[in-house]
Amino acid sequence: MKKVIKTANEVSEQIIQWGESHEIDTCFDRAQRLKPCPIGASGACCKICHMGPCRFVGRNAEKEAKGVCGATLPTVASRNLLRMAVGGAAAHSDHARDMAFILLAVANGEAKDFKITDARKLYRVAEILGIEFGSGRSAKDVARDVALKFLEDFGRQKGEINYVKRAPKKTQERWKKWGIVPRGIDREITEAMHRTHMGVDHDPDNLLLGTLKVSLADGWGGSMISTDITDILFGTPRPVKAEASFGIFKEDEVNIVVHGHEPSLAEMIVDVVSEPEMIAYAKSKGAKRINLGGMCCTANEVLMRHGIPTAGGFTNQELAVMTGLIDVLTVDIQCIMPALVGLSRKFHTKVITTSYKAKIPGAIHIQYDEHRAKEIAREIVKIAIDNYPNRKAEGSHVSQKYPLIAGFSHEYIEYMQGGSWRASFRPLNDAIMAGRIRGVVGLAGCDNPRVPSQGIHRFLAIELIKADILIVTTGCGSHACGGAGYMTPEMALENAGPGLREVCEAIGIPPILHVGACVDNSRILTIATAMAEEGGLSDEIGGMPAVGIAPEWMSEKAIAIGCYFAASGVPVIFGGESPVGASEEVTRIMTEVWFERFKGALHFEPDPEKILALTLNYIDRAREALKLRKYEPGRFGIERVLMDMAARRELERAAKPHLGIY
Numbered sequence: 001m002k003k004v005i006k007t008a009n010e011v012s013e014q015i016i017q018w019g020e021s022h023e024i025d026t027c028f029d030r031a032q033r034l035k036p037c038p039i040g041a042s043g044a045c046c047k048i049c050h051m052g053p054c055r056f057v058g059r060n061a062e063k064e065a066k067g068v069c070g071a072t073l074p075t076v077a078s079r080n081l082l083r084m085a086v087g088g089a090a091a092h093s094d095h096a097r098d099m100a101f102i103l104l105a106v107a108n109g110e111a112k113d114f115k116i117t118d119a120r121k122l123y124r125v126a127e128i129l130g131i132e133f134g135s136g137r138s139a140k141d142v143a144r145d146v147a148l149k150f151l152e153d154f155g156r157q158k159g160e161i162n163y164v165k166r167a168p169k170k171t172q173e174r175w176k177k178w179g180i181v182p183r184g185i186d187r188e189i190t191e192a193m194h195r196t197h198m199g200v201d202h203d204p205d206n207l208l209l210g211t212l213k214v215s216l217a218d219g220w221g222g223s224m225i226s227t228d229i230t231d232i233l234f235g236t237p238r239p240v241k242a243e244a245s246f247g248i249f250k251e252d253e254v255n256i257v258v259h260g261h262e263p264s265l266a267e268m269i270v271d272v273v274s275e276p277e278m279i280a281y282a283k284s285k286g287a288k289r290i291n292l293g294g295m296c297c298t299a300n301e302v303l304m305r306h307g308i309p310t311a312g313g314f315t316n317q318e319l320a321v322m323t324g325l326i327d328v329l330t331v332d333i334q335c336i337m338p339a340l341v342g343l344s345r346k347f348h349t350k351v352i353t354t355s356y357k358a359k360i361p362g363a364i365h366i367q368y369d370e371h372r373a374k375e376i377a378r379e380i381v382k383i384a385i386d387n388y389p390n391r392k393a394e395g396s397h398v399s400q401k402y403p404l405i406a407g408f409s410h411e412y413i414e415y416m417q418g419g420s421w422r423a424s425f426r427p428l429n430d431a432i433m434a435g436r437i438r439g440v441v442g443l444a445g446c447d448n449p450r451v452p453s454q455g456i457h458r459f460l461a462i463e464l465i466k467a468d469i470l471i472v473t474t475g476c477g478s479h480a481c482g483g484a485g486y487m488t489p490e491m492a493l494e495n496a497g498p499g500l501r502e503v504c505e506a507i508g509i510p511p512i513l514h515v516g517a518c519v520d521n522s523r524i525l526t527i528a529t530a531m532a533e534e535g536g537l538s539d540e541i542g543g544m545p546a547v548g549i550a551p552e553w554m555s556e557k558a559i560a561i562g563c564y565f566a567a568s569g570v571p572v573i574f575g576g577e578s579p580v581g582a583s584e585e586v587t588r589i590m591t592e593v594w595f596e597r598f599k600g601a602l603h604f605e606p607d608p609e610k611i612l613a614l615t616l617n618y619i620d621r622a623r624e625a626l627k628l629r630k631y632e633p634g635r636f637g638i639e640r641v642l643m644d645m646a647a648r649r650e651l652e653r654a655a656k657p658h659l660g661i662y
């Protein structure tokens with residue numbers, strides 16, 4: 001029988017093989033066994049009422065197939081896509097709502113374990129929201145107003161969400177023209193559920209505009225709110241060295257994994273594991289120390305701010321348990337495989353759920369409450385320590401790990417291009433104009449066991465930087481790159497094209513910039529806006545030599561992200577078969593019609609080579625439309641000289657010695 005390649009990650013592969021020899025089943029095996037239903041997979045199944053499910057198959061199904069109610073295939077496919085985007089927008093936004101409640105509790109003095117870490121970011125956000133700060137107002141008072149203002153974004157019935165005004169004017173005008181400015185996050189989610197109910201909206205174009213609207217409520221609403229509050233509470237990221245892969249786990253230490261998405265409990269656990277009493281307790285059980293590692297987007301949150309090492313992304317979660325070294329795996333919400341609990345029973349690992357919204361039968365449940373966050377964090381860490389002596393010998397103990405640099409917030413990217421007092425996006429725009437950097441790609445989204453996992457991420461990362469394309473990456477895209485050792489400055493020397501290499505060398509950055517978790521795709525919107533406002537390229541997000549790619553997507557959140565980028569003016573390419581591929585009409589609207597209206601698009605393309613070709617084509621066409629210098633490797637136009645870090649620090653010391661970084 002032909003051997004199926006399950007992952008492109010060599011370290012994961014070792015663990016998978018160990019699992020196979022011990023008859024341990026993982027998502028990779030289940031993906032092989034469970035072939036997707038081709039009708040549902042292409043969007044040709046309607047199951048929103050109990051006259052069906054209706055299948056839209058047969059020759060000329062696009063025009064002739066009808067459901068019991070008379071619905072057509074394009075109606076059904078677009079309705080299915082809208083429901084996916086709703087799920088994604090709801091997930092990100094509910095996460096954001098909880099962050100807003102934590103900020104409010106901190107402002108009211110009710111969540112005493114947290115504080116406002118980045119007051120400067122708080123004031124920047126207050127300024128955008130039109131909230132008064134300075135003149136004797138305490139940070140807590142400002143934070144209270146910010147939290148309440150954000151909470152209004154969820155329940156607003158009319159008007160527009162606050163952060164719409166952060167987008168370039170021209171981008172906003174397009175949204176207004178096509179009626180997709182989100183009013184309130186919850187309102188858009190509810191309305192989308194209503195219009196996809198049986199017998200309501202049947203116009204594919206209108207349903208797809210609804211998809212863009214609810215997705216904008218995620219990108220410029222929930223996700224952006226979440227990013228900003230997280231920065232205010234826990235600090236705006238700046239570069240930090242860390243490590244990735246399964247070798248981060250230690251045989252002689254208590255190993256705890258924080259997995260999921262909301263960062264507040266994980267932040268508390270970061271604090272608690274270095275408390276002297278906790279370390280002493282761990283030593284009393286025979287462990288040298290307490291070692292914390294991250295998984296999925298929680299990993300990205302604590303990696304970006306504290307350099308906590310990451311075990312990897314979505315398809316790595318079961319493999320972490322299979323190392324046999326995890327004493328506690330604590331999870332909250334989203335992207336958590338329920339298989340973890342059954343798997344953990346084969347080892348000594350305890351799985352702890354912490355959100356009433358996300359329970360798994362068989363797991364220990366400890367309800368998280370931000371009002372007693374540290375106490376709960378201590379309870380979890382103690383369970384891990386008590387479990388350490390139960391560790392058995394079995395498990396796939398691997399030692400490989402890779403260095404990486406993370407922490408590239410929008411603020412730091414601005415700072416690195418000019419220092420505290422000359423911070424701007426000018427050098428990046430100049431480098432693009434001169435052809436030194438050909439364009440920018442956001443490499444994001446999940447990793448997926450239906451393809452050799454992380455492989456398409458890796459392929460595209462290498463090919464794109466070779467082609468002088470700067471990559472910003474988030475979520476599991478960043479795990480795929482980090483777990484391959486791609487996120488170091490040396491990577492630029494070895495693999496980047498000549499123009500990108502020079503820029504990376506001058507600034508001292510990797511060619512692949514880790515900008516955060518999945519909600520931090522909102523940072524990419526902010527970066528694109530800053531580039532538009534800097535001038536010299538497009539005066540809106542649309543038309544930039546920029547593309548978004550989610551080559552191994554699997555979640556509804558990815559659909560919402562893809563759609564908010566498309567609506568914002570970014571052509572987006574997803575890997576895998578299209579979830580609406582059964583309908584030519586829907587496919588045409590998402591590509592040609594959206595491009596005409598918004599300069600963005602959503603493609604689905606399973607072939608990695610074609611994803612690459614389409615990306616380069618979009619970037620080169622955008623350069624041409626902007627009348628930029630034709631990209632030729634190694635040949636650049638004139639641009640402003642980039643100062644290296646040492647020169648910049650010198651200049652800053654001389655000019656404003658009191659200023660901190662960023």
Ligand code: BF8
Nearest residue numbers: 296297335446475476518
């Ligand atoms: O979209 S949310 S853990 S799987 S990266 Fe990864 Fe984060 Fe999940 Fe998918 Ni995004």
